[in-house]
Amino acid sequence: EVQLVESGGGLVQSGGSLRLSCAASGFTFSSSWMHWVRQVPGQGLVWVSRVNSDGSTTNYADSVRGRFTISRDNAKNTLYLQMNSLRVEDTAVYYCARDTPYSGSYHVDYWGQGTLVTVSS
Amino acid sequence: QSALTQPASVSGSPGQSITISCTGISSDVGGYNYVSWYQQHPDKAPKLMIYDVSNRPSGVSNRFSGSKSGNTASLTISGLQAEDEADYYCSSYTSSSTLYVFGTGTKVTVL
Numbered sequence: 001e002v003q004l005v006e007s008g009g010g011l012v013q014s015g016g017s018l019r020l021s022c023a024a025s026g027f028t029f030s031s032s033w034m035h036w037v038r039q040v041p042g043q044g045l046v047w048v049s050r051v052n053s054d055g056s057t058t059n060y061a062d063s064v065r066g067r068f069t070i071s072r073d074n075a076k077n078t079l080y081l082q083m084n085s086l087r088v089e090d091t092a093v094y095y096c097a098r099d100t101p102y103s104g105s106y107h108v109d110y111w112g113q114g115t116l117v118t119v120s121s
Numbered sequence: 122q123s124a125l126t127q128p129a130s131v132s133g134s135p136g137q138s139i140t141i142s143c144t145g146i147s148s149d150v151g152g153y154n155y156v157s158w159y160q161q162h163p164d165k166a167p168k169l170m171i172y173d174v175s176n177r178p179s180g181v182s183n184r185f186s187g188s189k190s191g192n193t194a195s196l197t198i199s200g201l202q203a204e205d206e207a208d209y210y211c212s213s214y215t216s217s218s219t220l221y222v223f224g225t226g227t228k229v230t231v232l
């Protein structure tokens with residue numbers, strides 16, 4: 001069974017930093033591309049970032065590029081999101097998600113339960 | 122990159138069919154057959170219901186179906202059941218620097 005468990009969320013002041021983690025199990029993590037997606041409570045989903053299977057290629061939404069860094073440790077089956085220069089508008093539930101294993105397709109198929117990040121002014 | 126446009130709410134009676142639309146542009150929905158749909162119950166993680174416009178993952182009821190025409194994709198739920206009451210989001214791959222875009226979300230209410 002695919003399991004994704006996020007941690008590291010919490011309350012931080014504007015301008016501060018936070019690192020989120022996502023522990024993966026139930027699948028071959030080292031072969032999977034991974035994503036972070038966020039959701040302001042009561043609002044819609046917004047894609048944040050993606051990393052390829054060996055961590056050598058990363059992509060970011062314009063709103064976080066230059067402030068957030070996605071990375072992974074395949075030996076620990078763990079995905080990370082380092083968030084710097086946090087803004088009030090970064091307040092959201094952050095989900096870790098697995099990219100589809102089907103080549104030639106683009107979507108996420110499994111999601112974690114999310115971790116809440118609150119940025120105060 | 123703007124969010125894909127979905128109706129804010131759709132409702133139906135048990136047993137009826139409903140359709141949720143998802144409108145984008147030529148660089149996302151219209152340009153690729155990579156539209157997916159997610160179901161989200163309150164305070165739960167999203168669940169994949171449809172991928173690549175019309176494919177159902179294993180375990181998803183065949184009451185859920187997807188289609189696309191031009192820049193608009195659609196999710197149809199037939200034989201509506203109480204458990205289908207949830208928020209639904211579409212998503213598409215996009216050629217912009219933001220690789221994926223989600224829809225604004227639709228709240229489905231079973232009357």
